[in-house]
Amino acid sequence: MTRAARDRPGAPPGRASRLRAADVGPLAALGLRGRPGRAALSAAGIALGVATVVAVLGISTSSRAQLVAQIDALGTNLLTVTPGQTFAGQTVTLPTTAPAMVSRIGPVIGASAIGDVTANVYRNDRISAANTEAISVYPADVNLLSTLQGHLARGRFLNAGTRNVTAVVLGADAAAALGVDRADGIVQVWLGQHWFSVVGILDPVPLAPELDRSALIGFPVAEHLLGATGAPVEVYVRTDPTDVAAVQSVLAATADPSAPQDVAVTNPSDVLTARADASAAFESLFLALGAVAVLVGGIGVANVMVIAVLERRAEIGLRRALGAGRRHVGVQFVAEATLLALIGGTAGAVLGAVATTLYAAARHWSAAVSLPALLGAVGIAVVVGATAGLYPALRAARLSPAEALRTV
Amino acid sequence: MSALELLEVTKEHPGTPPVVALRTVSLRIGDGELVAVVGPSGSGKSTLLALAGTLERPSSGSVRVAGQAVEHLSDRALSGIRATRIGFVFQQFFLVPSMSTLDNVANGLLYRGVPVGQRRVAAARALDTVGLGHRQAHRPGELSGGECQRAAIARALVGEPAIVLADEPTGSLDTATGRSILGLLSDLNAAGTTIVVVTHNPEIAEAVPRTVRLRDGRVERDSAVP
Numbered sequence: 001m002t003r004a005a006r007d008r009p010g011a012p013p014g015r016a017s018r019l020r021a022a023d024v025g026p027l028a029a030l031g032l033r034g035r036p037g038r039a040a041l042s043a044a045g046i047a048l049g050v051a052t053v054v055a056v057l058g059i060s061t062s063s064r065a066q067l068v069a070q071i072d073a074l075g076t077n078l079l080t081v082t083p084g085q086t087f088a089g090q091t092v093t094l095p096t097t098a099p100a101m102v103s104r105i106g107p108v109i110g111a112s113a114i115g116d117v118t119a120n121v122y123r124n125d126r127i128s129a130a131n132t133e134a135i136s137v138y139p140a141d142v143n144l145l146s147t148l149q150g151h152l153a154r155g156r157f158l159n160a161g162t163r164n165v166t167a168v169v170l171g172a173d174a175a176a177a178l179g180v181d182r183a184d185g186i187v188q189v190w191l192g193q194h195w196f197s198v199v200g201i202l203d204p205v206p207l208a209p210e211l212d213r214s215a216l217i218g219f220p221v222a223e224h225l226l227g228a229t230g231a232p233v234e235v236y237v238r239t240d241p242t243d244v245a246a247v248q249s250v251l252a253a254t255a256d257p258s259a260p261q262d263v264a265v266t267n268p269s270d271v272l273t274a275r276a277d278a279s280a281a282f283e284s285l286f287l288a289l290g291a292v293a294v295l296v297g298g299i300g301v302a303n304v305m306v307i308a309v310l311e312r313r314a315e316i317g318l319r320r321a322l323g324a325g326r327r328h329v330g331v332q333f334v335a336e337a338t339l340l341a342l343i344g345g346t347a348g349a350v351l352g353a354v355a356t357t358l359y360a361a362a363r364h365w366s367a368a369v370s371l372p373a374l375l376g377a378v379g380i381a382v383v384v385g386a387t388a389g390l391y392p393a394l395r396a397a398r399l400s401p402a403e404a405l406r407t408v
Numbered sequence: 409m410s411a412l413e414l415l416e417v418t419k420e421h422p423g424t425p426p427v428v429a430l431r432t433v434s435l436r437i438g439d440g441e442l443v444a445v446v447g448p449s450g451s452g453k454s455t456l457l458a459l460a461g462t463l464e465r466p467s468s469g470s471v472r473v474a475g476q477a478v479e480h481l482s483d484r485a486l487s488g489i490r491a492t493r494i495g496f497v498f499q500q501f502f503l504v505p506s507m508s509t510l511d512n513v514a515n516g517l518l519y520r521g522v523p524v525g526q527r528r529v530a531a532a533r534a535l536d537t538v539g540l541g542h543r544q545a546h547r548p549g550e551l552s553g554g555e556c557q558r559a560a561i562a563r564a565l566v567g568e569p570a571i572v573l574a575d576e577p578t579g580s581l582d583t584a585t586g587r588s589i590l591g592l593l594s595d596l597n598a599a600g601t602t603i604v605v606v607t608h609n610p611e612i613a614e615a616v617p618r619t620v621r622l623r624d625g626r627v628e629r630d631s632a633v634p
Contacts, residue, residue: 016484017491018521027518033506318502321463322563323491323519326483402458405498 017323019331028335031308032343038304039340045300046344046385047351049293050377054352054369055359056286057377061368062360074149074207076269077109077244081235081255084264092262093231098255099141102235105254107243112141113232114211117222119192121168121215123178127190133177136214137191138233139222140169147236148208155183155200162199163218166191166225169200171212191215192226207268208236297344298384305337305392309399316396317404326397333393334386341385345378352377409475411571411602412437412460417469419455419625429455431625432469437604439570442597444613445606447622453606454575456622460604461494461573462486474570491519495564499576501556503548509559510535510544516566527566534562538592554585561592565601572596574605578612590615 019027032039081102083092093116095101103111119137120129144150145157156162157169168191170180175198180187185197196217205211222228235255239247244267252263309316316329324332353369360367412435419430430452437443437460445453458464459471462478470477473489481489490496495516503512513531514524522530535541538558548556557577564572574593578586590612597603605612613619621629 015492016488017519019519020521020523023518023524030504030506314500314502315504317463318496318498319519320487321461321490321496321498322516323487325487325519328487328519400464402455402463405458405463406454 017325017328019324019328024331024335025339027332028339031312031332031336032339035308039343042297042300042304043340043344043347045297046294046341046381047297047348049290049295049297050345050348050381051351051355052290052293052348053287053380054349054374054377055355056283056290057373058352058356058367058369059359060283061370061373062356062365065368066363066365070206071269071273074269075238075241076267077239077241078148078207078268079237079239079244079248079251080208080266080268081237081251082233082264082266084262086259086262092259093229094233094235094263095256095258096230096232098232099235101254101257102237102251105239105247105250107240107247109238109240110143110147111235111237112144112147113235114138114140114144114214114216115219115222115228115230116233117192117217117226117228119222119226121174121178121192121196122190123180124188125190125195133174134213135171135174135177136210137226138211138214138216139219139228139230140216141219144216144236145202147238148205148211149238150205150208150211151203153183153201153203154181155185155198157200158216158218164220165218166194166196166221167199167217168196169202169216170198171202171214171216172204173212174215175201177213189215191217194225210234294381294384297381298341298388301337301340301344301385302388302391304340305333305389306395308336309333309392309396312396313399313404316399317401320399320401320404329399330393330397333396334389337389337392338382338386341381341388342378345381345385348381349374349378409439410436410472411439411441411474412604413470413472413475414456414459414466415470415472417459417466417471419452419459419464420467429625430459430466433622433625433627434469435620435627435630437602440597440600440602441618442594442603442616443605443618443620444616445604445620445622446608446610446613447628451622452625453622455625457573457575457604457606460571461496462489487519492567493570495567495569495572497557497561497564497572497574497577499579501548501560501580503556503559503563505548507547508544509540509546509548509551512548512559513562513566516563520567530566531562534566535559537565538562552585553581554588557581557585557589558592561589561596565596569601571602571604574603576607577605578607578609583611587611 083094086092099111099113117137117139120132121135121137142158142163180198183198183201185199187198188195223230251265252260256263356369357367414433414435416432416434418432421427447453459466465479471479510531513534514527517527538561540558578589593603619631
């Protein structure tokens with residue numbers, strides 16, 4: 001009996017060829033192994049895009065987490081009262097009694113003010129009057145630092161004694177601008193035509209950044225030496241955390257009962273939150289750039305796969321001769337493109353996570369790299385890769401086997 | 409029953425003007441035959457092999473594999489026929505350089521849905537049959553030309569096809585090696601496989617029981633037809 005006549009159970013006539021799912025992965029890997037350098041380069045394109053997306057997401061998430069933690073630490077229960085403008089556009093002043101009135105509101109824990117004075121501060125009396133370094137001089141209440149929950153970098157804050165004498169506390173930026181790094185009362189600055197001793201230097205105050213470039217002196221000395229009126233330009237109000245909204249709603253009327261409409265009440269932590277949201281606008285720009293990079297990487301993969309189809313006509317012909325159907329050839333090339341993107345995507349996710357961690361470590365933040373974001377980025381890369389493989393796969397599948405073998 | 413049958417087959421390759429590779433060729437190859445197809449370049453030998461191997465469809469006429477007309481079958485069905493009933497041997501071997509000889513031969517069963525373990529067992533057996541049992545782990549780059557062609561033949565017969573189609577199997581080999589490959593094909597034929605060899609090699613043409621000579625796309629002479 002000859003073989004053709006033999007009834008072989010493995011191969012009944014007309015039976016369709018079949019490629020096992022378990023063979024698709026090794027087949028794809030084999031294709032990439034054939035040209036490792038080219039595979040690495042085209043995977044690098046995808047990797048860069050994915051790394052950008054992961055790093056942008058990771059860094060901005062870490063930064064926002066940091067900011068939120070910072071806001072929480074500072075407390076969201078600080079309100080500020082400032083004179084607004086009249087309907088006619090004129091700047092108004094708050095009544096001198098405003099801080100005392102405000103501190104009588106039940107849930108208010110503390111209220112302190114800074115006032116207005118016409119004076120500038122210089123390192124010494126030889127410096128040109130125009131060279132103010134943009135430092136503002138404010139009379140300040142002695143409880144200002146505790147209301148703001150601020151901290152001193154050096155020295156002490158104004159107290160019942162120093163508020164009456166020529167003593168000054170410098171904001172962090174003001175001290176740097178004046179070149180002052182000692183706060184033991186020996187260093188003096190030229191303030192409003194008088195020598196003032198530097199008794200304290202503040203740490204940056206995130207909830208009241210206007211104080212960072214200021215020089216704070218006592219209200220009595222400001223009124224006595226510099227002719228200040230004692231009217232507050234800003235009242236800082238620390239409230240019970242549960243009653244922030246209630247206090248906010250009555251603050252204007254309490255601060256200036258005669259003209260509450262001319263009083264502006266703000267919550268600085270809202271401003272910080274808004275700033276965080278504003279940075280999200282940049283974030284979406286970078287994300288869009290990352291997405292474009294992933295797409296360009298995908299086009300690179302498509303390009304490489306089209307070239308592979310041209311170069312591997314003989315292989316395609318052989319596979320067709322061995323019994324591969326069009327769909328098997330197509331699946332093979334889609335799988336190769338997908339594997340390429342998977343490798344690139346994984347490398348990119350790792351790269352992005354490492355970049356985020358390093359950046360966060362450099363800024364002393366805790367890195368926020370979320371696993372779903374990483375998996376999502378890899379997933380997008382895989383989808384881009386599979387899509388990029390479709391066209392080359394179609395070309396490979398359409399190739400006539402005899403033609404593919406003939407062109408060798 | 410015929411293993412392969414061509415009935416008034418014409419094959420035109422599109423172009424301006426179209427190239428007619430085969431003109432109304434009729435040929436019947438019985439089960440277990442060993443046939444050489446010879447002829448000058450451009451006579452249509454390779455086209456005939458591609459049609460017989462279902463790699464191409466005829467422009468007109470009918471091609472039958474084991475009695476089944478294939479010209480109207482779907483790509484899926486034709487792939488199935490190639491995977492299960494036909495083995496191919498090429499002049500250029502087409503071995504994958506990065507794979508071992510064993511895995512190259514096992515590839516012959518890839519599109520039959522056979523699990524990799526079973527593929528390797530069958531491949532080892534096929535390599536023994538062609539006398540390359542000791543070369544399983546070697547890469548094609550470490551084999552001589554003759555050994556490469558033996559490996560390619562092992563790949564063609566690993567699925568025990570009824571028909572093996574060989575296109576210039578000795579074309580890249582020296583005379584002595586070519587002779588040994590011919591011996592191997594004869595042994596396969598003796599075991600029952602129908603073999604069609606397209607060749608320029610007169611030695612093969614003389615050694616096989618039946619020779620079909622093509623010229624200008626027509627059968628000029630068929631030694632089986634007196």
